[in-house]
Amino acid sequence: MDADNVRMYVCGPTVYDRAHLGNARPVVVFDVLYRLLRHVYGEGQVTYVRNFTDVDDKINARARALQEGGDGRSLNEIIRALTDGTIDWYHADMDALGALRPDVEPRATEFIVQMVAMIEGLVAKGHAYAAEGHVLFDVRSYPDYGKLSGRSVDDMIAGARVEVAPYKRDPMDFVLWKPSSDEEPGWDSPWGRGRPGWHIECSAMAHELLGPAFDIHGGGIDLQFPHHENEIAQSCCAHPDAGFANFWLHNEMVQVEGKKMSKSLGNFFTVRDLLDQGWPGEVIRFVMLSTHYRKPMDWTEEKAREAQKQLGAFWSLVGHSEQKGEIDNAVVEALSDDLNTHKAIARLHHLYTVGDAAALSATLRFLGLVGEDQAVWIDADKAARELLSDYSEALSKARAEAMLNKDFGLVDQMKRMLLNAGAEVRIGKDVVEVLPTVEFDPSKLEALK
RNA sequence: GGCGAGUUGGCGGAGUGGUUACGCAGCGGAUUGCAAAUCCGUGUACAGGAGUUCGAUUCUCCUACUCGCCUCCA
CATH class of the missing domain: 1.10.730.10 (Isoleucyl-tRNA Synthetase; Domain 1)
Known part of the structure; x- marks a missing residue:
């Protein structure tokens, strides 16, 4: 849209636990895209936003368990500490995979105000309604609902796997805001103390940080429905003429x-x-x-x-x-x-x-x-080469002798040991070289007599 | 039940309407005391059926199988 400001939003993790291998795939995939865009458009011309979802019932459950286990802090404090720690883990692990940090990594809990504002807008426009402390998105009010994932509301209802809450106008309506009990984290809102539903945070943060329309939205294919479908519905209804994300990229599963x-x-x-x-x-x-x-x-x-x-x-x-x-x-x-x-x-x-x-x-x-591993590997490789040069010399000597007396017993024995330790033995016409491979293990070397 | 993706040589995995990657493994040769490494050479694989076409692995349809999503999920 704007070569001077290429904008990309990728759905990040819900920070309740260590990142598993599946979490790493979109990170690596979209990191490559980020690097490519920076290469093509210039490092300063790309804005990459990846969120942390730090409000979630799994997090709440962990925090409550800690509290019941004797943690004297308030629930909100525990949650903050828990998600802080998980974010640190995430950073360490993704750094190790060579992934650049995005330009902005917003936390959902820091954008509650924007979420509430967006929900209010949706209610005002008739795309959402309050019911029993909840605010729900009215999927029938958005004719394109299901377009991204190739579904229709009727088909999905026919699938009959939808939980039907009595306060929903349509079974497919999804929650924008839900009430919180005293044991749950909550924020004040026009609909009482509560917390956001799952999908609204990405819509609100993308809008706040990238504007109503941007270039690329990414995430795992499992997010295509319902998460991204709902994001589109929310964002496009809140900002009808903006267009939201231009391109959607989804990585397959691990x-x-x-x-x-x-x-x-x-x-x-x-x-x-x-x-x-x-x-x-x-x-x-x-x-x-x-x-x-x-x-x-x-x-x-x-x-x-x-x-x-x-x-x-x-x-x-x-x-x-x-x-x-x-x-x-x-x-x-x-x-x-x-x-x-x-x-x-x-x-x-x-x-x-x-x-x-x-x-x-x-x-x-x-x-x-x-990355760092390469530097470590190079050092280890150098050290191994040094260590092996002694063996190489000894082998060279033994072989020269063997060439004369035709007794290759010792040479073969040395060779076996070196190969067994993961070394590569090259015996040329007049040169003997012993080099480490990735499997080289010095501890498997026995001292040469 | 609904929606979608896929099925490529021994394995992994790209790609293309006609010349058929790449990596690993294998095989043959050079080399070697023997090997390893290296170098050279080597394999006509595209799930099955029908159709479109001068020609399909590549397009269309059908079938089979695998996988995913539809519920928290990257």
Whole structure:
């Protein structure tokens, strides 16, 4: 809409717990988009907003449990502390994945005033009504309701899985505001003390921070309905001529070893779990980017291992050279084509194969595939190379002897040990080299006699 | 019951109305004491059926299967 101010809003997490792997996908996907937009339009020309939803019944339940467990603070204080802590976790974990922080990360609880104002506007325009302390959005008042997700109100009602509250005019009407009991957090409003419904916070914050119309709205495909559908209904009815979001992007879900990630299947884990297991954040990111964002992404150990191997190879090429290069244009083109990250990775392989360390380095940086882990890895790699150079010398000597007396027993034994420790043994015509691989483990080396 | 996405070689995973990526694994060769690594070479895969077309993996329709959403969910 405005090349000097490209605006993007992405639905962020409800901060009640550690981010799981599924939470990480939109973060990584839209981080790539953010980086691309900054590259194309300029770093200062892009505004990226991603919210924290810090008012939610799951949070309330946790806070109440803490209170009942003896926490003497007020409910609001506990909630604030709880969500503060969860946000810190989120930042740490997403930073580890190489995701840039958005320009603005608004918290829902800091925009209650704007939500109330928007709801009042909707009531005034006849799109919402108060009933029994609730305020509900009247879906029948918005003819385009269901357009984004390709549903019709009638179809959905036919599905008959809608909870029908007696105060609703239509079963599909959704809550904009609901009353709070004394044990629940609440804010004063024209409809009494209460709290916002789930969807209104994004509409209010997007409007406040990006204006009535902006370029891109993103989030997980599971949010397409009802969350985004409801956002559209609210925002478009509140600001009928603005248009709200120009483009909607939805990432597909994450699976684990071919199955849906769920607590009941026991394949549920957080980003922190993976990091603690020793997977570098860049490897997790690399796995994410190897699948197009609109397809389900299957997390498997095998993919992670493969990603680590490939990234390790890239890093070892760029890590030991200080050349400054340009971001590869073919990668930018691939990303410009609906974020074809896998094609971009194929191009990285090409840069690696032709040995263009400078371009590879700049492009990896652009894609967020080098970070602290790379520095750590380079250090470890250097140390390992040093350690192995002694072994290399010894092996070289032993081999020279063996070449004369044709007894290769010792050479083979040394080789086995080195390979077993994850080293790579290269014996050429006259050169012997021993180099570490990503699997190198010095503790598996026994002292050479 | 409603809505949607997908089904590509051993595996992962792009893409295209005709020339069929890329990575890993495999195979053949060079090399090697043997390997590893490297280099060179190598595989005509697009769920099934019908249709449109000179020609379809790519477009249309049908069928099968998988998955997701419809309820908190990224």
